[in-house]
Amino acid sequence: MNFIRRLRVPRLNDKGKWVVCVTGGVLTCGFAYALEHTADASDFVVHPFQLPWSHGGLIDSLDMASVRRGYEVYKQVCAACHSMQYIRYRHFVNNFMSEDEAKAEAAESEVDFIDDKGVPAKRPGLLNDFLPSPYPNKKAAEAANNGAEPPDLSLMGWARDDGDNYVFHLLTGYGFDPPEGVLCEEGKAYNPYFPNGSVLAMPQQLFDEGIEYKDGTPATMSQQAKDVVTYLRWACEQWHDKRKQYAIKVYFGNFQFRTPPSFFLTQIMKKWSDFSFFLNYTLLPHGIQSVKKDYLF
Structure with a gap:
C-alpha cells in the first residue's frame, strides 16, 4: 500500500496540456473526416445478391x-x-467443342506472322493460337x-x-x-x-x-x-470439375483408409488405459509391486 501511495501521476504544465488537446483534436477530426468520406464513397454502391449458380455446390459441375x-x-x-x-482455341476441345469445331472456330480468325521472305502477313488461326x-x-x-x-x-x-x-x-x-x-x-x-x-x-x-x-x-x-x-x-x-472430383476421391479415400486404423488404435488405447488404471489403483496399493514390472518390462 505504501508503494501505491508513493505513485504520483505527473502533472502537465500549460504547454503539455496544449499539446495533448491539439493532438487529440487533430486525431478526432481526422477520424471523423475519414469516416464521413468512406461512407460517401459507398452510399450508391449496391452489393450483388447471392444467386443459386448451377456450379456453385460442392459436387456441382459446370454446365x-x-x-x-x-x-x-x-x-x-x-x-x-x-x-x-x-x-487458346485448343482449350475448347473436349470441353464444349469437338476438335473439328475448334479448328473451324480458330480458322475464322486471322493471325499476324512473318512469312519465309520476312514480310509481315496474315494466316488463318490454328488450335494453338x-x-x-x-x-x-x-x-x-x-x-x-x-x-x-x-x-x-x-x-x-x-x-x-x-x-x-x-x-x-x-x-x-x-x-x-x-x-x-x-x-x-x-x-x-x-x-x-x-x-x-x-x-x-x-x-x-x-x-x-x-x-x-x-x-x-x-x-x-x-x-x-x-x-x-x-x-x-x-x-x-x-479444372473446375476435376478439382471437385479429386476432392471427393481424396475425402472418401481418407475415410476408407483412416477409419479402420483409427478405430483399432482407439480400442488399443482404451484397453491400455483400463490396464494402467488397474495397475495403478488396484494392485499397487496392496503391495504387489512386481506385477507392474513383469507386465511392462
Missing part, C-alpha cells in the same frame, strides 16, 4: 451447354472490346473507350470479389438514373453495382434478343448474362 452459349455471347458482344489473352485481341496496344484501347482500357476477361471470375454474382449484376444493372450528387459525364454510364462512384465507361451491352443462340435458347438479357458468367468461370478455372 457445358451454358459455357458454349457464353462463348457465343463473348464472341458477338464482348470480344469487340475485351481480350482473353490466356485462352490465342484468342485475338481487339486492339493492337493499350493506347489504342484507351482511345476507343473514353480513356479507359477494357480489362482482359481471362481471369475475370477471380479478379473481382464474389466474381460470378458481381459480373452478372453488373451486366444487368443498367437502366437506373444516377442519384443526386453522382455526376455521370457524357459517354459514360451509371451502374449501381460498379464501385468507385458507380460510373463506368462501358455502356449497356446486353439486350433481350440481342444475339441468336445456335441451339435455339431464348436470348433474354438475363440468359446472356448467366451464360457469359458461366463461360468466364470456365475460362479462369478450366
Whole structure:
C-alpha cells in the first residue's frame, strides 16, 4: 500500500496540456473526416445478391451447354472490346467443342506472322493460337473507350470479389438514373453495382434478343448474362470439375483408409488405459509391486 501511495501521476504544465488537446483534436477530426468520406464513397454502391449458380455446390459441375452459349455471347458482344489473352482455341476441345469445331472456330480468325521472305502477313488461326485481341496496344484501347482500357476477361471470375454474382449484376444493372450528387459525364454510364462512384465507361451491352443462340435458347438479357458468367468461370478455372472430383476421391479415400486404423488404435488405447488404471489403483496399493514390472518390462 505504501508503494501505491508513493505513485504520483505527473502533472502537465500549460504547454503539455496544449499539446495533448491539439493532438487529440487533430486525431478526432481526422477520424471523423475519414469516416464521413468512406461512407460517401459507398452510399450508391449496391452489393450483388447471392444467386443459386448451377456450379456453385460442392459436387456441382459446370454446365457445358451454358459455357458454349457464353462463348457465343463473348464472341458477338464482348470480344469487340475485351481480350482473353490466356485462352487458346485448343482449350475448347473436349470441353464444349469437338476438335473439328475448334479448328473451324480458330480458322475464322486471322493471325499476324512473318512469312519465309520476312514480310509481315496474315494466316488463318490454328488450335494453338490465342484468342485475338481487339486492339493492337493499350493506347489504342484507351482511345476507343473514353480513356479507359477494357480489362482482359481471362481471369475475370477471380479478379473481382464474389466474381460470378458481381459480373452478372453488373451486366444487368443498367437502366437506373444516377442519384443526386453522382455526376455521370457524357459517354459514360451509371451502374449501381460498379464501385468507385458507380460510373463506368462501358455502356449497356446486353439486350433481350440481342444475339441468336445456335441451339435455339431464348436470348433474354438475363440468359446472356448467366451464360457469359458461366463461360468466364470456365475460362479462369478450366479444372473446375476435376478439382471437385479429386476432392471427393481424396475425402472418401481418407475415410476408407483412416477409419479402420483409427478405430483399432482407439480400442488399443482404451484397453491400455483400463490396464494402467488397474495397475495403478488396484494392485499397487496392496503391495504387489512386481506385477507392474513383469507386465511392462
